[in-house]
Amino acid sequence: MKVEQLSLFTKNPTKKFTLPEVCRLLSISVATGNNWIKLGKLKPDEFIQDKPMFTKTNIDTILEQMKSGQDDKLKSRRNKKHVSGISTYKGYIEDEKSFQIVEKIVDSIKVDEQLEHKTNIIIAEYALKLLYSSKKIHCPDSDCFLLAYLQGKYSLGIYQPLIQDLISPIGEILESLIEELSTILSYSVDYSRNQDFLGLLYISLTCIGERKATGSYYTPFSVVSSMIDDFGSKNIFSTNHTVIDPCCGTGNFLIYTSNYVKNVEQVFGQDTDITSVMITRINLALAFTIKDINVLYHNITVGDSLEGLPNNQYDIIIGNxxxxxxxxxxxxxxxxxxxxxxxxxxxxxxxxxxxxAIKHCSLQGYIGFVLPESMMNVRSHQQIRNFILNKAQIKKISYLGNVFSGVHCPSIVLLLQKSDLPFSTVGLEISTKDKIFTIQESRKISDQSFDFAITDEEYSLILQIEEQPHLTYLKKQADFALGIVTGDNKRFILSEKSEGAEIILRGSDLYKYRAIPSKDYIVYTPELFQQVAPTEFYRAEEKLLYRFICDRLVFAYDDQQSLSLNSGNILIPKIPGLHIKYILALLNSSIIQFYHTKKFASVKILRSHIEQIPIPIAEAKTQEKIIKKVDGLLTSNSKDEISSLYQEIDKDIFALFDIDDRSIDIIMNEVSNKNNFLF
Ligand SMILES: C[S@@+](CC[C@H](N)C(=O)[O-])C[C@H]1O[C@@H](n2cnc3c(N)ncnc32)[C@H](O)[C@@H]1O
Known part of the structure; x- marks a missing residue:
């Protein structure tokens, strides 16, 4: 564990803190920190080479304000957590009773510079309780097993080094800390196979800032168990195969692997975090039959896996x-x-x-990782997609949705097999919330995007759309701009119109074709806002505004030079010969909705995706016919009329793509049961 946050304070009282350090202490992003400086909420003591610097007194004051709730910005629940910086990590284990014990411990522990030592003591005590409960050790009945052990009342046998590792660094304050923690150490726990109780304790007692900075969101039990059970059902774990988790944390994947791999000698783990490695060893001692404790020290190591792994090759590489x-x-x-x-x-x-992992995997060996879904299609991950296409076969993708507590980040489990054969989609298994299927056809796949979550039938349809003659794209033929980020909506957004103020649109005010403004106003003062596009984009004669976060494409027409917040972004098409209202109709149509969902599966409507949407180059006459209907939609107040105009435009656009009735059914099946955002 790194208690850098706390030790920064105690080791050198005259030290000046940089903005990233302060942000880490406050568990906010550096962008938010910069914004707070701009708004005067954070006041640097000085600037060194243009970099804001803060003294300890300054940070103490901010933390004090957090504690007292004196400052509005610090009153939110999220920020209150930063007073202690720790919280019980929800969803990690399934055993409710154990979860409640951890919750009681987290709620009652005093967070100070001894937190690291206290955490080790708590883990050591509960490790002893679990070893006892699993009948690995015998010991006298005692409230505090650790104290009894220190008093020489019983022996830990081969497990002694595992406990000593945790408590040895504490030194002479060990007993006084045990006394301080006596209530916290007094709960009784029963060993529950497969559940990482010690890991839950550890991650919950680790500062939130630290968790975020190191990307340490531990994987919930439900994900670990279904992933490993799935691999088990595919007979991936065969008798002599070696398994490693190169970022094992407290060993949750390895614990569950013990259901399929019987011999601890085959199991390896590595992590940069010393305490989590110590816990992994204890967890494996609980899960496996251990004859020689040295195996745990040999196989479960502290180290930077990006620098190298203990062995050169493994048959199975798993983890998050x-x-x-x-x-x-x-x-x-x-x-x-x-x-x-x-x-x-x-x-x-x-x-x-x-x-x-691909480099360290044996040929035909498997890699199973939990990853963000964005890996599949976001441009910045193109290189890893390319690497996979060249060195492995994708055997299965499971789309999990949001599985990490408190984090909005759809995730996947990706199962790869190292291979020296050309990449093929045949036999690739897909599991989504709605369906499970296996791709039977060989598809053309590029590193641009891994759009596998579509059935073979849907895939043929996407191809048909992409292979239409006379298509064009918005890429390099449009201006894109972001809505305004004020940096402080409370200050800038007004609920009543006042002098100089004008309507500002939010994403939620945008519907297909038109905006329905709620009553939010703003005085346009770009120099005071945190982020703002050049004024000419907001004030364009005609533009399209679209919802940035939405599972539908929602584009509204605007010729009122309206402002929008960044939940509504701006598109100004500039394709010669194609009218803005024709493009509006196309982007709002069912066929393009289908294309976007199937191709990009993203709830963020990204510029790079919009740029790839195929746009038929329609003749002027065809456009005129569609634009007339668009104008009808923009002015009508009749729900029925709006709905029938929308359907008519849909038909026109199906015709442009030459789509037959059977394909229209597939498309409408997919899109018609969702909110259409028509108003
Ligand atoms: C997302 S957590 C996963 C922990 C655990 N396996 C789980 O899924 O719950 C990522 C882990 O990677 C570790 N880690 C980060 N960088 C590492 C590196 N270069 N080498 C090894 N481990 C690393 C962190 O300490 C953390 O324990």
């Missing part, structure tokens, strides 16, 4: 690598020398772990 790890500049430089998928502009930790 860190996502979005914040590497230092120097480290990025080093990594760029070793990893094909690393590039100085942006480096994504999970991509490095995939490349590393």
């Amino acid at each position: 690598p860190p996502w979005g790890y914040a590497f230092t500049k120097d480290r990025i430089e080093e990594l760029c020398k070793t990893y094909e998928v690393a590039c100085p502009k942006g480096i994504e930790s999970f991509s490095l772990f995939i490349e590393n």
Whole structure:
């Protein structure tokens, strides 16, 4: 565990803190920190080479304000957590009773500079209780097993080093801390196979800022168990295969692997975090039959897996690598020398772990990782997609949705098999919330996007759309701009119209074709806003505004030079010969909705995706016919009329793509049971 946050305070009282350090202490992003400086909520004591610096007294004051709730911005629940910086990690284990014990511990522990030591003591005590409950050790009945052990009342046998590792660094304050923690150490727990109770304790007692900065969101039990059971059902774990989790945390994947791999000698793990490695060893001691404790020290190691793994090759590599790890500049430089998928502009930790795993996997061996769904289609992950296409076969993708407590991040389990054959989609299994199917056809796949979550029938339809003659694209033929980020909506957004104020639209005010403004106003003062596009985009004669986060494409027409917040972004098409209202109709149509959902599966409506939408180059006459209907939609107040005009436009656009009735059925089946955002 790194208690850098707290030790920063105690070790050197005159030290000045940089903005990233302060943000880490406050568990806010650096962008938010910068904004708070701009708004005067954070006041640096001085600037060194243009960089804001803060004294300890300054930070103490901010933390004090957080505690007292004196400042509005610090009153939110999220920020209240930063007073202690710790919270019980929901969804990690399934055993409710154990969860409640951890909750009681987290609620009652005093967070101070001894937190690291206290955490080790708590883990040691509960490790002893679990070893006892699983009948691995015998000991006298005692409230505090650790104290009884220290008093020499019983022996831990081969397990002694596992407990000593945790408590040895504490030194002479050990007994006084045990006394301080006596209530916290007094709960009784029963060993429950497969459940990572010690891991839950550890991650819950780790500062939230630390969890975020290291990308350490531990994987919920339900994900681990269904992933490993699935691999088990495919007979991936065969008798002599070796398994490693190269970022094992407290060993949750390895614990569950014990249901399929009987011999601990075959199981390996590595992590940079010393305490979590110690816990993994204890967890494996609980899950497996251990004859020689040295095996645990040999197989479960502290180390940077991106630098190397203890063995050169493994048959199965599993886990949940860190996502979005914040590497230092120097480290990025080093990594760029070793990893094909690393590039100085942006480096994504999970991509490095995939490349590393493929390199360390035996031919025909398997890699199973939990990853963000964005890996499948976001442009910045193109290099890792390319690497996979060249070195592996994708055997299965399970779309999990949002499975990490408190984080909005759809996730997947990706199962790869290392291969030296050309990439093929035949036999690739797909599991989504709605359906499970196996791709039977060979598809043309590029690293642009992995759009696998579509059946063979849907795939043929996408091809048909893409292969129409006379298509064009918005790429390089449109202006895109973001809505305004004020940095402080409370200050800038007014609920009544006042002098100089005008309507500002939110994403939620946008419907297909038109905006229905709620009554929010703003005085347009771009120089005071946190982020703002050039004024000419907001004030364009005609533009389209679209919802940025939505599972539908929702584009509204605007010729009122309206302003919008960044939940509604701007598109100004500039395709010669194609009218803005024709493009509006196309982007709002059912066929393009189908295309967007199937191709990009994204709830963020990204510029790069909009740029790839195929646009038929329609003749002037055809456009005129559609535009007339668009004008009807823009002015009508009759729901029935709006709905029938919308359907008529849909038909026109189906005709432009030459889509037959059977295909129209497939498309409408997919899109018609969802909110259409018509108003
Ligand atoms: C998302 S957590 C996964 C932990 C656990 N396997 C789970 O899924 O719950 C990522 C883990 O990667 C570890 N880690 C980060 N960078 C690492 C590196 N370069 N080498 C090894 N482990 C690393 C972190 O300490 C953390 O425990």
